[in-house]
Amino acid sequence: MLKRTRSIVCLCIATALSTPISTNANSLDLPDIGTAAGGTLTIDQELVYGDAYMRIIRGSQPIVNDPVLNEYISNLGHRLVANANDVKTPFEFFMIRDRNINAFAFFGGYVALHSGLFLHAQSESEIASVIAHEIAHVTQRHLARSMEDQARRSPATIAALAASVLLAIAAPEAGIAAITATTAGSMQSQINYTRSNEKEADRFGINTLAKAGFDVKAMPRFFGRLADEYRYASTPPPMLLTHPLPEDRITDSRERARQYPPLKVSPSLDYHLARARIVARYAGIENDSALDWFERKLKKAPASLVPSLEYGKALVYLDSKKLDKAEPILTKLITNDPLNTFYLDAISDLHIEQNKPELAIKEMKSALTRKPNNPVLTINYANALLEKEQYQEGIRVLQRYTHDNPNDTNGWHLLSKANISLANSDEDLAARAEILALQAQWNKAIQYYTQASQLAELGSLKQARYDARIDQLMIQRDRFLSLQ
Template sequence: MSFKAAQQFFVAFLVSFGLATGSVQARSGLPDIGGNAFSTLTPEKEKQLGDVLMRQTRGSLPMVYDPLLDEYLNDLGNRLVARANDVKFPFKFYWVNNKHINAFATLGGNIASHTGTLAVSESESEFASVISHEIAHVTQRHIARFVEAQNQRAPMSLAAILGAVVLATVNPEAGMAAMMATQGAAQQSAINFTRGNEQEADRIGMKILADSGFDPYAVPEFFYKLTQQSRFVNQQLAFLQTHPLSQARVSDTRLRAEQFERRYVPDSQDYILSKARVLARYHFPTKETVEIFQQRLSQPGGNTKANLYGLAIAKLDNGLLIEAQKIIEDLLQQDPHNLYYVDVYTDILLGQNQYKKALEMLEQEYLIRPNNQVVTLNYANAAVKAGSYRLAIHLLRNLLYYKNDNILAYDLLSDAYKQLEDFAKYYEARADLYYQLANYPKAIDDLNEALNHIGENSRLENRRVEAKKQQLQAEFDRLRKM
């Protein structure tokens, strides 16, 4: 799903925030939540902080809001979490639109992967090895223990540390400089975990990987590829900056892998198609994607569904709708309910103004999978394009009932209300969107705007929105006092 308007909104939002360590906190409205109050981080406190900090991260980095990729990453991540020990809270997984190989974990079970990590992986086991490593950092409470240790030395700003970590995921060298400038050289361990922590995450992550049915040998193989790549560039790879990798560590993971039985694990179709989607839409330059996938298809063994799917996306994104439609229709004949194909076909139909056909197809998919976010968001997006705003609102409100942090849903919902000129609901939906990005002041401002548009006779609605604003203000005040 393209959602061009949503992408433009988030690009503008990112630019308005900036990525300097200080401005991340100040402009997002996120309070300083460090200090002695969190000298001991219970799992409850960690989850509370983690949720706020992850929302701040979503408001500060170029996140990927793609329901297909979101479904794949969270399904894979939770499959790995199911085999982990010491899981104290639900995990959530996110994408950052960045071509560099990297992944990072924050407090409270929130883990993000760069799109570049999936793009360069050569097997699903390799990609899963990175995610299982980050899961191990969380279950072993490496980040929480770092925060506790630093608070015992002196009160500090956890938000400032996160700001440097956020910056490091985009520019590792600048992130380290920001960390050292604001917190001192000792704080660099907030980005570069200690050698012991990294080895522990390697060991536990490998066990999680193996217990989940993946190939444990993918860990040393992926590490070896990273070290070989770093030899031919002037600057270390982002992953090696945030996860220091010595030759001894590579050897250690190789020895540990030998304790497990070597297994051949075929890549899942979701992995193959997700990787093709990332390559076509987030990795290669758009103007070059058609030629790249045509070359891949012409190579021996390259005539695969993944490369055909990638070529269809490339042609769609370059405006070659008829050619893209032919490819996708052929793929749909083989697998008519494949959501990767349905998603691209929807965008092709919308690009041709075939709204009725798109709505009819998606209605049938919705009857089969009414709670699937890919189907629902495509259906709602098509409804908005077709002018069926009340249908879109119905679909989105149902989705948000059980997935209340969905950024695209709030964006589409606000658009639908705006088209209906229901400005009270429009501003309320925008407030919900800004809340998901930890921008409390902007969310409260939009709730005030919503109150201004509620009619004088709508007392119950006025009280509901006022109560929502007061609750948000109380949460903001409570965070500032921590």
């Protein structure tokens, strides 16, 4: 469903070089410089830039708009945020479909994970170690501090540097040129600064891991495995370009991990379910190859992880329309774990493929009584209602869903579909306008809302709602354009 495109240029968002870290792991005796950039770029300004960057990314990158995976990485990310230091912004975690190993963070608490990370991380603690490192880049305001440092050494203003990053996301070659043109001072000075960032991100990240109940040894273990695998590669993955792994950094992180009490962490079924879903649907692997991968893993998997591999097989069967093979697997899985949203999402898809949307409606409605307002269950419930041609009820559910989850394009797409079915052209235009606004396509979004207003009854509350939204979008557009 999503096409692969070039991965985003991380620029100074994910810092470039590293240096040895102190082995005093638990004391966190670094100076409190997380707010050092406050005089040049406020938290509120960071939020504005972060929102702008994210809108461009939505329109230019193959974001994985998968409700099940979004729920998983959001829950994992916020578990770490709850145990991080110096949190001053909200956080949003999202996935980009790209087999390259990479992660990056930017203004406003946005953290991106490449799907390729899940193909290489062997445990939840390993993926958590990457996320914790990126969270630290945000909490310690490394991007703002880097811009402050560059502005101090050049005639460029902090606003010009922030705009350069904005431009780089929209047009990478132009953005890199802009940053090069506005950056002065010696290269050694810049390297030292970015090494300091990496030192902080490792230090605070591993502390966050420990407080959140993850295996701190996962960080050096994952980094060491990556370094060994790509030691002689002519083209290392993006993560090793933005976060190089010299032996001394791995050694230091290993020493730091040893200073925390040993912790035995049980394998996370949810992590392995997420990994199986990525292998089945987002790794670009042919169905037969994916099935072979699951079968090979099943031969040596512990009993606790067998369900995740069976689930992966069921998804491959489901996507290749082999419903007779998918059904018994999913039925067994959901019988043993009836409220698991990975399984409920798949069983809903199965019933719809079987032309039995009423069964999907029944399953989702029942599960929602136990998990009210769960986004995975709600979006599947709405989808099943539309498949059953219960459009009015589907629209009611989706109106609430898009109110609670305005940044999820899945809700707006389904709302558009439902209104098309009822020939509600104005509401269809309004739903599509919201998708365009999320991608920074302001003029087209305003155009769609203008058309919707013209279709609405003159002087009606609906027309007033459309007109009010036009005013809001014009303000957002002007603010967005002023950043460039």
